[in-house]
């Protein structure tokens with residue numbers, strides 16, 4: 001049985017912030033089409049309403065419109081997230097409602113047909129804004145609330161009481177229904193935004209968890225180096241590159257000498273510390289492109305891309321000296337040496353054969369007294385190897 005996770009606080013607040021931003025952007029869009037509504041209103045009223053009333057309405061509406069657009073623009077540019085933006089948006093919505101509400105104050109009451117047309121225009125404005133304020137319903141309520149109040153006062157002021165009452169009831173019912181349905185739409189929109197955010201944050205969490213699992217599956221828990229599985233993948237890649245470019249690559253197989261004695265003398269915990277210290281020391285001698293894996297037990301494998309046998313022998317020798325020259329642990333003081341077998345990928349060779357060659361070289365180094373670097377081919381061994 002699956003359960004739906006409840007929304008986290010951050011999902012809800014992100015959804016609110018996003019809804020708010022979308023409302024601000026949508027409001028700017030609606031305001032930029034507002035002058036078309038004015039043109040319509042002025043066109044209907046011209047010749048039927050005193051010019052002074054039209055001019056007064058236009059002046060009030062223009063002042064509200066220009067100021068609102070300016071504040072909205074700044075709000076959107078600065079990210080629409082500051083605490084001050086919420087009251088600002090409510091003010092803008094309210095003033096916009098006021099701008100349209102005064103239309104009834106100045107323009108209605110002169111002609112019954114014109115009154116009905118202007119009421120239809122107001123209903124149209126309300127419908128446009130119902131859609132606009134879907135994500136931030138408080139701003140919408142502010143706007144239609146003020147639009148309704150100013151419209152009612154305007155109607156009562158301009159019409160005879162029976163006609164005014166009809167219009168007030170008609171407009172009230174229309175605005176009430178719009179408000180009711182806008183509330184429902186807003187809830188669904190916010191829920192949609194929240195789910196979208198919850199999904200994307202869940203996807204991000206899953207991606208991070210998957211990356212961690214992949215990393216864990218490829219890492220040796222004791223030393224933090226790559227493990228054998230990762231080594232197999234890297235070797236396959238190297239073989240592909242080698243086949244495509246013909247450039248050589250080499251491997252070093254490193255085996256700590258007499259490691260069993262360390263375990264026996266100091267215990268496995270100290271043995272583990274020595275393995276960690278060895279892995280750490282190894283890193284100091286490798287380039288970032290080199291790849292180091294714990295092969296198993298006290299054995300490590302280093303892959304040296306684009307490296308010839310001669311260079312790989314030099315790298316092996318550097319490591320051998322670096323390990324031998326100072327203790328791996330100070331408490332207890334443990335000085336260890338390492339035997340290193342070197343092998344280079346040859347044309348047509350298999351990974352298995354490459355490993356066999358490196359293994360044989362380690363065997364040689366052990367047999368010749370340990371603390372040695374050896375290769376599977378009769379290359380000259382570095383002069384100062386013990």
Ligand SMILES: Nc1nc2c(ncn2[C@@H]2O[C@H](COP(=O)(O)OP(=O)(O)OP(=O)(O)O)[C@@H](O)[C@H]2O)c(=O)[nH]1
Pocket residue numbers: 222255256257258259260261263267268269270271272275296297298366370
């Ligand atoms: N502490 C510790 N010991 C381990 C781990 N894995 C393997 N070993 C021990 O490493 C030792 C390897 O011993 P051997 O294979 O005999 O080799 P050696 O003693 O290093 O001798 P040479 O390789 O011949 O020089 C064994 O005692 C294993 O138990 C590990 O993860 N931690």
